[in-house]
Amino acid sequence: MKVLKLTNISARYGSIEALRNIDLQIPDGSIVTLLGSNGAGKSTVLKVISGVVKPANGNIHYKGEDVTGQTPDQIVRRRIIQCPENRQVFPQLTVLENLRIGSYARKDRNQVKTDLEQVLALFPRLKERLSQYAGTLSGGEQQMLAIGRALMGSPKVLLLDEPSLGLAPIIVREIFEIIKNVNQIGTSILLVEQNANLALSIADHAYVLENGRIALSGKASDLKKDERVRELYLGVK
Numbered sequence: 001m002k003v004l005k006l007t008n009i010s011a012r013y014g015s016i017e018a019l020r021n022i023d024l025q026i027p028d029g030s031i032v033t034l035l036g037s038n039g040a041g042k043s044t045v046l047k048v049i050s051g052v053v054k055p056a057n058g059n060i061h062y063k064g065e066d067v068t069g070q071t072p073d074q075i076v077r078r079r080i081i082q083c084p085e086n087r088q089v090f091p092q093l094t095v096l097e098n099l100r101i102g103s104y105a106r107k108d109r110n111q112v113k114t115d116l117e118q119v120l121a122l123f124p125r126l127k128e129r130l131s132q133y134a135g136t137l138s139g140g141e142q143q144m145l146a147i148g149r150a151l152m153g154s155p156k157v158l159l160l161d162e163p164s165l166g167l168a169p170i171i172v173r174e175i176f177e178i179i180k181n182v183n184q185i186g187t188s189i190l191l192v193e194q195n196a197n198l199a200l201s202i203a204d205h206a207y208v209l210e211n212g213r214i215a216l217s218g219k220a221s222d223l224k225k226d227e228r229v230r231e232l233y234l235g236v237k
Ligand code: ATP
Pocket: 013, 016, 017, 018, 036, 037, 038, 039, 040, 041, 042, 043, 044, 045
C-alpha cells in the first residue's frame, strides 16, 4: 500500500520551474529519502505535499484519496505533518507551549496526553527543559523540539526537511536514532537530507532530484552503491 503518491507533479514560482513531472511514492510504514543539491527542488516537494505550494500540474493521493490542492490546514488534519527546515520553533514560548501548538488541530485530547508522554520519552532532553524558553535551547535541542512538535500532531506521514542541518555529528546521530524509532512506531517518513550517507543508511527507498526532475530512484541500499550517487553525493570517486 502507498500511503502517499505523487503523480506527474510540476510546480512553479512565477517563471521559475521548480518541479517537473515528479513521480514519487511512499509505501506505508517506510522511510523514503529525497536527495539532491541546493536548489534541486527538495523543499518544494515537501511544500507541495503540505499544501503550501499549489502544484501547476499532477496529482497527490493520500491512502488512495485525491488530496491535490487542499489547504495546509486540511493536510494537517489528515495527519500529514511537516517539520520545517531551520527548525522554526517559537523562541518566546516554552518547550511545553511549543509542543502543545503541535496538537492544535486535534480533538482527541486524551490521546494528546499519551502522545505528549511518548514524545517526552523519545526526547528526554526536552522533558528536562519543559519550562525553558525555546529560544534558549541549543541548536540540536531546537531540532528535537521541532520534531517533537510535529509528532504532537500524531502524523501518519512525517515530512522532515534537513534535520541534520548545522548540527554536530553526535547530535545528528542521536536525532537519526529517534527518527528510526518514530518510524518503528508506525509513522511513514519522507526525509529531505543533504547528508546523503546518513539518509541512505536509514531509508528504505531513495529519490535523487536534479533541477526539479527525478534523476534516479530505487532501494536506498542500491543507491548507496550507485556510482553516480557515490560521486555526486557521497564524495566517493
Ligand atoms: P536547498 O537544499 O537549498 O533548500 P531545495 O532542493 O530544497 O534546496 P527548493 O527550495 O525546493 O530547493 O528550490 C527549488 C528552486 O525554486 C530553486 O531554484 C529556488 O530558488 C526556487 N524557489 C524556491 N522557493 C521560491 C520562492 N518562494 N520564490 C521563487 N523561487 C523559489
